[in-house]
Amino acid sequence: MTITYQQEHQIFHLQSKDMSYILQLKDGYPLHVYWGKKLRDEGNLDRLHHYPDIATIDRFPQEYPQYGTGDFRNPAYQVRLEDGSRITELVYKSHTITAGKPELTGLPAVYVESDKESQTLEIEMIDKYSGLTVLLSYTIFEEHNAISRSVKFVNASTKSVALERALSASVDFTDNDYEMMYLSGGWSREAQVKKRALDSGLTTIESRRGASSHQFNPFMALARPHADEDQGEVFGFSLVYSGNFVAEAEVDFFFSTRVSIGINPFDFEWLLEPGQSFQTPEAILVYSSEGFGGMSRTYHRLYRTRLCRGIHRDQERPILINNWEATYFNFNAEKIEDIARAGAELGIELFVLDDGWFGKRNDDTTSLGDWVVDQNKLPNGLNDLAKRVNNLGLQFGLWFEPEMVSPDSDLYRKHPDWCIHVEGRRRTEARTQLILDLSRQEVCDYLYESLSEIFSTVPISYVKWDMNRNMTEIGSATSSANRQKETAHRYMLGLYGLLEKIHQQFPHILFESCASGGGRFDPGMLHYMPQTWTSDNTDAIERLKIQYGTSMVYPISTMGAHVSDVPNHNMHRIVSLVTRGDVAMSGNFGYEMDLTKFTDDEKVIAKGQVARYKEIRSLVQQGDMYRLKSPFEGNETSWMFVSENKREALVFYFQVLAEAHGPLKKLRLKGLHPDLDYGIGEEKLVYGGDRLMQSGLPIPPLQGDFASVCFHLKAK
Known part of the structure; x- marks a missing residue:
C-alpha cells in the first residue's frame, strides 16, 4: 500500500494490495488516468493516457468535474454565488499525503485501527474568483482493493456561497463497454439484482424519499462484458449515507462514461456563509478482477471489520425469538413469558418484544413518541417482564420507532411543531404517523433522554430501531427560508449525532436497524447498528432473492433472517420448516412466530436448527461468502x-x-x-x-x- 507522487509528470499513484488508481494534474485539473489491476510504480505512467488540448475540456477524464467551463456532462458539484453566477473553475493549489485515515466529522465512515492500514491523499483545489476551496480526499487500504473518496467545501471568501450539488465521487472511464448492475425493488421485495448495458445518455438510480429507500440501494457497479461471479473486471460504487442519494452513469457522444455518486441534488441546497464548510459523505469504490464475487467479498470484509464498530462487531450474534408475527399488538406479560419459555426450551438466547408495549398502542394509529410502558398490558412494567425473560435464561430486547410521532400522542399534543412540516400545508400521514424533525437539537435531546431512561433502567441487551415511513412536506419550523432545502440532510446529521451519542453511552446494547424491512439498509446505518432487518417479507422463497441481492454489497453478519409461520403472512405460501430454517440460517438467525404452537415434531426440528446454528454461526457470520x-x-x-x-x-x-x-x-x-x-x-x-x-x-x-x-x- 503506497501513495506516490511523480513530480516531473504530476502523477499520483495509489496502490493497494492488488489495485492501482492513478490521477494526473494537467493545467491545474486533476484528471483520471487509470483504475484497475495493480501496476508497477514505473517512471512512464504519464504515457497511460493521451489528453487532448485544453480547449476541449469535455473530453478530459476528470476527477471532480465542474460546470460552466466547457464540460457539458453532469458535473460533480454546482454552486451559486452571491452575484447570481453559477460558474466556478477549481484548479490545483497543493496536496498532502499522510498515514492513516481522518474521521469525517458528524458522518459515518470506514475507519482504520492503525495508521499502517491506510494512506490518505488530500488535494486542495481553489476557485480564485469566488474564493471557494475544495478538498478532494482519497484513502487507499493495505488489505482491501478499495478507495474511500469524499469532498470538503470551504468558503474562504467574504461572501456567501450556495451549494446546489455536492457529490462524493466521480470517475470518468474512456469507453462505455460496460454493463451496469444495481439493486432495485420495493417493500417486501428488496435488493432485486438488475443489469443493463450502458448506452448513450444518462442512467440514474436515486432516492428522493428522505431515506436510502426500498426502491434503490445506494450502490451501483460497472462490469466488463461477460464478467460473472468469478471472473472479469467489476467496479463498485457504494455511498456511506442513509438519506437522499443519486448514482449516475452518463455516456457521452465520445462514448466515454462518467460515473458519479453522492447526495441527491434534487431539493437540496446548502448555504455556506464566509468561513463555513460542508463535508460530503464518503463513497467506497471497489475494484475486482474476480467478478461480482470478488467485489462482494471486498465490501464484506471492509464493512464487517472497518465500518461496523463496537463490542458486537466480532462477536457471534444471538439467536432470537421476536413476538411480532406471533401476537402483533395483542399480548400481555403472561403470553410473552409463554413464548419466551418455549424459546428457552429450544435453546434460543434472546427474546425481543416488538411493537405495542408503550403508550396506548393497540394498533398503529397512536402513541409513537410516548416512550412509557402500557400499564394495561404490562401492569408490573418492563423490568418485571425483562426479569421473567432473564429467569428463563434469555436476554431481553425491545422494539422502538424513535424517529416517528403519532398525531394521537401526548408528545404531538404538547409539541405539534416538532414534526417535519410546512406551515399552512397539509401534513400527510403514512401509517398514521409523522416524522419528528431531527434537524432540531431539542428534538434529538428529547429522544436521547426518553430512550436513555429506558436503556439505563431496564436490562436491555438488544434494540430493534424501526422507521416506517418516508418524508413528505419537507420543512423545518426553525429554519430560515433560505435554508429549508437543507432540512433532509440536516435530519440525517441529527440522526447520526443521536445514534453516535447512544452508541457511546450504551455500548453493551446490540442495535438492529429496520425501515419496514430493508428501506434503509445502507452503509451509513451499519456504522451505528451492525445488523439490519433485511425485509418484512419472511417467506423463505422470496428471501432467496432478497438475501442474495443484499449480499452483493453487505456482509452476512449484517442481515437479520428469521423463520416465520406458514402460510406466510406476506406470500401465503407453505414452505417446510427445514427449508425455512436453511434460508434463515444463511443470516443472523431467529424465529418470528408463536413457538407455543409447535407440534412435537416441529420442536425436534427447531431444536436441531438452533443447535446447528450455534455450531456454524461463526462461519456464516464471519466467513467468506461465495454465490454458486x-x-x-x-x-x-x-x-x-x-x-x-x-x-x-x-x-x-x-x-x-x-x-x-x-x-x-x-x-x-x-x-x-x-x-x-x-x-x-x-x-x-x-x-x-x-x-x-x-x-x-x-x-x-x-x-x-x-x-x-x-x-x-x-x-x-
Whole structure:
C-alpha cells in the first residue's frame, strides 16, 4: 500500500494490495488516468493516457468535474454565488499525503485501527474568483482493493456561497463497454439484482424519499462484458449515507462514461456563509478482477471489520425469538413469558418484544413518541417482564420507532411543531404517523433522554430501531427560508449525532436497524447498528432473492433472517420448516412466530436448527461468502461460506420447484483449498478440494417444491 507522487509528470499513484488508481494534474485539473489491476510504480505512467488540448475540456477524464467551463456532462458539484453566477473553475493549489485515515466529522465512515492500514491523499483545489476551496480526499487500504473518496467545501471568501450539488465521487472511464448492475425493488421485495448495458445518455438510480429507500440501494457497479461471479473486471460504487442519494452513469457522444455518486441534488441546497464548510459523505469504490464475487467479498470484509464498530462487531450474534408475527399488538406479560419459555426450551438466547408495549398502542394509529410502558398490558412494567425473560435464561430486547410521532400522542399534543412540516400545508400521514424533525437539537435531546431512561433502567441487551415511513412536506419550523432545502440532510446529521451519542453511552446494547424491512439498509446505518432487518417479507422463497441481492454489497453478519409461520403472512405460501430454517440460517438467525404452537415434531426440528446454528454461526457470520447459483437465473439457488483458513465450509442448496426425473446434479464449489481433503457431515466419504471445485459435489434428489439441503465440510 503506497501513495506516490511523480513530480516531473504530476502523477499520483495509489496502490493497494492488488489495485492501482492513478490521477494526473494537467493545467491545474486533476484528471483520471487509470483504475484497475495493480501496476508497477514505473517512471512512464504519464504515457497511460493521451489528453487532448485544453480547449476541449469535455473530453478530459476528470476527477471532480465542474460546470460552466466547457464540460457539458453532469458535473460533480454546482454552486451559486452571491452575484447570481453559477460558474466556478477549481484548479490545483497543493496536496498532502499522510498515514492513516481522518474521521469525517458528524458522518459515518470506514475507519482504520492503525495508521499502517491506510494512506490518505488530500488535494486542495481553489476557485480564485469566488474564493471557494475544495478538498478532494482519497484513502487507499493495505488489505482491501478499495478507495474511500469524499469532498470538503470551504468558503474562504467574504461572501456567501450556495451549494446546489455536492457529490462524493466521480470517475470518468474512456469507453462505455460496460454493463451496469444495481439493486432495485420495493417493500417486501428488496435488493432485486438488475443489469443493463450502458448506452448513450444518462442512467440514474436515486432516492428522493428522505431515506436510502426500498426502491434503490445506494450502490451501483460497472462490469466488463461477460464478467460473472468469478471472473472479469467489476467496479463498485457504494455511498456511506442513509438519506437522499443519486448514482449516475452518463455516456457521452465520445462514448466515454462518467460515473458519479453522492447526495441527491434534487431539493437540496446548502448555504455556506464566509468561513463555513460542508463535508460530503464518503463513497467506497471497489475494484475486482474476480467478478461480482470478488467485489462482494471486498465490501464484506471492509464493512464487517472497518465500518461496523463496537463490542458486537466480532462477536457471534444471538439467536432470537421476536413476538411480532406471533401476537402483533395483542399480548400481555403472561403470553410473552409463554413464548419466551418455549424459546428457552429450544435453546434460543434472546427474546425481543416488538411493537405495542408503550403508550396506548393497540394498533398503529397512536402513541409513537410516548416512550412509557402500557400499564394495561404490562401492569408490573418492563423490568418485571425483562426479569421473567432473564429467569428463563434469555436476554431481553425491545422494539422502538424513535424517529416517528403519532398525531394521537401526548408528545404531538404538547409539541405539534416538532414534526417535519410546512406551515399552512397539509401534513400527510403514512401509517398514521409523522416524522419528528431531527434537524432540531431539542428534538434529538428529547429522544436521547426518553430512550436513555429506558436503556439505563431496564436490562436491555438488544434494540430493534424501526422507521416506517418516508418524508413528505419537507420543512423545518426553525429554519430560515433560505435554508429549508437543507432540512433532509440536516435530519440525517441529527440522526447520526443521536445514534453516535447512544452508541457511546450504551455500548453493551446490540442495535438492529429496520425501515419496514430493508428501506434503509445502507452503509451509513451499519456504522451505528451492525445488523439490519433485511425485509418484512419472511417467506423463505422470496428471501432467496432478497438475501442474495443484499449480499452483493453487505456482509452476512449484517442481515437479520428469521423463520416465520406458514402460510406466510406476506406470500401465503407453505414452505417446510427445514427449508425455512436453511434460508434463515444463511443470516443472523431467529424465529418470528408463536413457538407455543409447535407440534412435537416441529420442536425436534427447531431444536436441531438452533443447535446447528450455534455450531456454524461463526462461519456464516464471519466467513467468506461465495454465490454458486442465482435465484434470478433459474430454479436453483446456492451459496456457501468458507473459513479464512479454508479448512471449513458450509454449502446451502435450494430447489424452488420439483423436477420430474431431472438429471443427476453436481454443484461446483468455490473458495476451498485445492490441496486439502474434506469430509462432509456424517459421511465417511472424503473429497479433495480440487475435485469439489472442478468436478463438483453430488446433490441428492430433493423431493417436492421448496426443498433444501445443507453440507458441512471440514478438512481432514
